[in-house]
Amino acid sequence: MRSDQHTLAEGEYLQTLYWLHEAGLPMTGANVARAMRLAAPTVHEMIGRLQRDGYVTRETDKTISFTEAGERQAAEIVSRHRLIERFLTDVLGIPWDEVHEEAERLEHAMSPVLEQRMRAAIGDARTCPHGHPISAGSRIPGVPLADVAVGAAITVLRFENEAEDLLRYLRDAGLDPGLEATVVESGPDEIVLDAVGRRCALTRSVAETVSVTADPSPPPRVALPEQLVLASQRYGR
Numbered sequence: 001m002r003s004d005q006h007t008l009a010e011g012e013y014l015q016t017l018y019w020l021h022e023a024g025l026p027m028t029g030a031n032v033a034r035a036m037r038l039a040a041p042t043v044h045e046m047i048g049r050l051q052r053d054g055y056v057t058r059e060t061d062k063t064i065s066f067t068e069a070g071e072r073q074a075a076e077i078v079s080r081h082r083l084i085e086r087f088l089t090d091v092l093g094i095p096w097d098e099v100h101e102e103a104e105r106l107e108h109a110m111s112p113v114l115e116q117r118m119r120a121a122i123g124d125a126r127t128c129p130h131g132h133p134i135s136a137g138s139r140i141p142g143v144p145l146a147d148v149a150v151g152a153a154i155t156v157l158r159f160e161n162e163a164e165d166l167l168r169y170l171r172d173a174g175l176d177p178g179l180e181a182t183v184v185e186s187g188p189d190e191i192v193l194d195a196v197g198r199r200c201a202l203t204r205s206v207a208e209t210v211s212v213t214a215d216p217s218p219p220p221r222v223a224l225p226e227q228l229v230l231a232s233q234r235y236g237r
């Protein structure tokens with residue numbers, strides 16, 4: 001733990017809230033419960049604690065908002081997480097589908113000095129290996145790959161869902177943040193890309209969680225909350 005006063009559990013919740021906030025999804029207890037795969041009463045209790053400790057406020061319609069301190073701490077945690085992920089892939093050579101859970105464990109134990117050294121070690125990398133900005137809050141707007149029409153040219157911006165099983169699926173399918181491709185099939189079950197002669201196929205539900213820029217582009221739409229699952233296991237593992 002650093003000098004911030006939040007507990008480990010509070011940090012996990014602040015991180016999830018920030019992901020929702022950044023993705024443009026409503027910050028509600030229901031969305032937090034879905035993202036963390038936790039039961040509603042558990043989440044309700046912890047949101048109450050975050051409120052008492054001055055990190056969030058709750059409106060009468062149950063929407064959660066960050067206080068200034070809450071938003072700052074949440075952005076710090078998220079940024080540190082992404083920095084560690086980038087360090088693990090670029091400096092230690094760990095595949096990008098294996099670093100999310102490792103970063104979850106490491107982010108609580110880092111001193112400011114180590115953090116500074118890691119920032120120096122990653123050079124001019126600006127995103128985590130899944131495409132999320134290390135400087136939290138500065139993300140490029142994208143559209144879900146599932147919405148893109150056949151014939152459109154796409155660039156993969158980021159994977160909205162960092163559950164390890166999903167990342168492994170995306171890696172096996174041949175997708176990478178930064179990948180340029182053309183959509184060649186868009187069926188009810190499957191989306192197929194052509195990446196310079198290489199065929200990448202993924203299910204439509206997974207394509208919902210992949211943000212891209214496209215030309216021509218469909219109208220903007222955020223990923224559905226049901227699909228934004230951030231933790232593959234319950235907190236407290």
Ligand SMILES: [Zn+2]
Pocket residue numbers: 082085100128129130131132162
């Ligand atoms: Zn990441």
